Amino acid sequence: MINLVFKVIKAEDGSFRYSMFEGRLAQGIGLTTKNVKGRTPEEVFGSDGSLFYKDKYSLGFSGEVVSYKHYYQGRTFYTTLSPAGISGNVEELIGSAVDITTYEEATSKIEHMASHDPLTDLPNRMKLHSDLSVIIESFSSFTVIFCNLDRFKYVNDAFGHFAGDQVIQMMAERLSSLTPESGRLYRVGGDEFIITLCGDYSPREVRTHGDQIIRKLSLPIHSFGKQFFITGSIGVAQYPSDASKSTDLIMCADVALQYSKMNGRQLLSFYKPEMNRDYNQLLSLEGDLREAISKNQLSLYYQPKVDVRTGYISGMEALVRWKHPEKGMISPGEFIPIAEETGVITQLDDWVLREACKQSQVWIDRGYAPERIAVNVSAREIQRRDYAEKVRNILSETLLDPRYLEIEVTEDSVMQNTEQCIRTMQDLRALGVSLSIDDFGTGYSSLSYLREFPIHYLKIDQAFIKGVLTEPSDAEIVKAMIQLADAFQIEVVAEGVEREEVLGFLRENECSYYQGYHFSKPVPAEEMESYLSKKEKYQ
Structure with a gap:
């Protein structure tokens, strides 16, 4: 439903001026014909705010039909400018605007839900892959730290899933407190987290950071009047030395993580190519053990x-x-x-x-x-x-x-x-x-x-x-x-x-x-x- 209709003319001095502003929202946002008639965009929206609109009006007066989304007084509008005139000469622009604030909020909420974990509100695996594409284009090097909570299933088995959710939230807070400004924390699975560190981090710096994570995760947990402990294992892969594609990089970090877990847990391991062979052997060994x-x-x-x-x-x-x-x-x-x-x-x-x-x-x-x-x-x-x-x-x-x-x-x-x-x-x-x-x-x-x-x-x-x-x-x-x-x-x-x-x-x-x-x-x-x-x- 169209909420606003307005007209823009081009004065002899070349400036844009409003000749009409009507609609059921006009009074609410203070843009009525009485208030704006004869005024320029600078006078209505200020010097900085008017630049966006003037650019659109210029396109409109060149004969184009222009559509755009913009924000005003906490609302989101979708506006279309239609050139009007005689014999191909554009004499005025007729603008029609729709208030899409509710739609935008719903869309934003849906997008957030799709890209974030509902329990911790951390970005999820889908968001990680999307972000990694941008990071690869923006940085010449970065690090992926893959962290898994050791034996977390025991918490769910012993205390129930409600307590397990509380532990996940607590661990997410601990990890967040150790994530630097150059990094971002993601929850990519039930008990799995990934931290990306953008920039050139040396292995020594990464290990120092990883050791801090391991120590923080192992602190006592007090919940439901009980005290217990959770430890974490970490696998690290670095771009571009370990992999040049985001999916391969995550896989390398995961292989290094499994290497840590299979070698005693509560460890940090950097990815090495030979780990792929060891990891495949471990997977094979699992099937052999069941048999x-x-x-x-x-x-x-x-x-x-x-x-x-x-x-x-x-x-x-x-x-x-x-x-x-x-x-x-x-x-x-x-x-x-x-x-x-x-x-x-x-x-x-x-x-x-x-x-x-x-x-x-x-x-x-x-x-x-x-x-x-x-x-x-x-x-x-x-x-x-x-x-x-x-x-x-x-x-x-x-x-x-x-x-x-x-x-x-x-x-x-x-x-x-x-x-x-x-x-x-x-x-x-x-x-x-x-x-x-x-x-x-x-x-x-x-x-x-x-x-x-x-x-x-x-x-x-x-x-x-x-x-x-x-x-x-x-x-x-x-x-x-x-x-x-x-x-x-x-x-x-x-x-x-x-x-x-x-x-x-x-x-x-x-x-x-x-x-x-x-x-x-x-x-x-x-x-x-x-x-x-x-x-x-x-x-």
């Missing part, structure tokens, strides 16, 4: 747990091994991270727990004295509300007495969702299952939580044990851990013992148990059986 689980191609090895005082075996730890039909033995350090990232870890954990319980019961049925067998459990599993019930069902299925099962969880796992982990551990303990915290000292080391965890054993990571004879600080840390555990009536297991002198240190400081090559490396079930045959009763 290995379904076709029972995995096996369990067992490492004895030894009483420091008597030298007798007092249990064992079950460790998964994978002999690939073509590639041979594949390190757990290689396939466990893949399992965790792809979700295969749930099936893997189930397989290990069931096989360990079955093997333990087989030994008991053969007349060997029962030994407690320890099984490692991933962070995802220990945070599941139904995990204790799953353990109960597997124990029932395999006929194993719960007293002969020990569940090991890492320190980082229980610190991710402390309250739920404690509830799950309490449920497991009520079943009669023993509990231990593995790799203690390598994570958050929140010693105050030890009193709350219903655990039986504390396993000190080998990184500290190996240094007790050469690093005074490691020796003091191990002593303090042993004393602390004793105060909480928790028995200590030292991991990675390889020398008699280290065993002597542990004996002197009254450590309860140890594992390591000094006694035995992890061995297949048939070799472990030879150790069992030497024992007459359960310690």
Whole structure:
């Protein structure tokens, strides 16, 4: 609907003047015939504001039909100028204007919704690709930082999606606070963010910035009266050295990101061409791992747990091994991270727990004295509300007495969702299952939580044990851990013992148990059986 009609004439001095201004909006914006008749655009809109209109009027008086969008007093108008005259001579311009403010606002809102994430209001993946096209034309070099929140799915699983959304918003704010003026932050996926840094940034500058991001993301999160932690991994690609096209650049950053995640997480990796080969191998390995689980191609090895005082075996730890039909033995350090990232870890954990319980019961049925067998459990599993019930069902299925099962969880796992982990551990303990915290000292080391965890054993990571004879600080840390555990009536297991002198240190400081090559490396079930045959009763 036309809201305004006006006429423009060209005076003898060459100036443009208004001869009419009518319409239902004329009064509202103060542009009536009474107010503007005979006045020039400069007098109505000011010197600067009139330049735009004068340019359009010049085109109109040259005989063109001119259409344009313009703004006035907070409104948006779409105006068409139609030349009018006799015998080809333009005597006046008849302008018709439509108020399209509402339409413009709706269009702008729709465009914003299409190009921005609704949860964080950050620009999204579509906007990123659009912006990168402009950046490539405007800058000779720039950097793409691809950031992913490690194991974010656990937050949704443990607390629900509403809490997960709050965490995403919090992480977006943390990332925004570290995004410089030369950069822009995008949310490109559920737990994925990208920062673009325009200009010539050296690898050292990028690493400094990335390390700040990793530290900021790992700060404690307080939500719903709980405290937990999220870490981030980063992959970096730079234009034009790594790629000259926006899609290729993002792919390079993504490959570098996956490299960080597969090498321990909470890392920053710069893209290198050889990572493509490694990444493709990892993808292939994921499919092979799924097949290995379904076709029972995995096996369990067992490492004895030894009483420091008597030298007798007092249990064992079950460790998964994978002999690939073509590639041979594949390190757990290689396939466990893949399992965790792809979700295969749930099936893997189930397989290990069931096989360990079955093997333990087989030994008991053969007349060997029962030994407690320890099984490692991933962070995802220990945070599941139904995990204790799953353990109960597997124990029932395999006929194993719960007293002969020990569940090991890492320190980082229980610190991710402390309250739920404690509830799950309490449920497991009520079943009669023993509990231990593995790799203690390598994570958050929140010693105050030890009193709350219903655990039986504390396993000190080998990184500290190996240094007790050469690093005074490691020796003091191990002593303090042993004393602390004793105060909480928790028995200590030292991991990675390889020398008699280290065993002597542990004996002197009254450590309860140890594992390591000094006694035995992890061995297949048939070799472990030879150790069992030497024992007459359960310690």
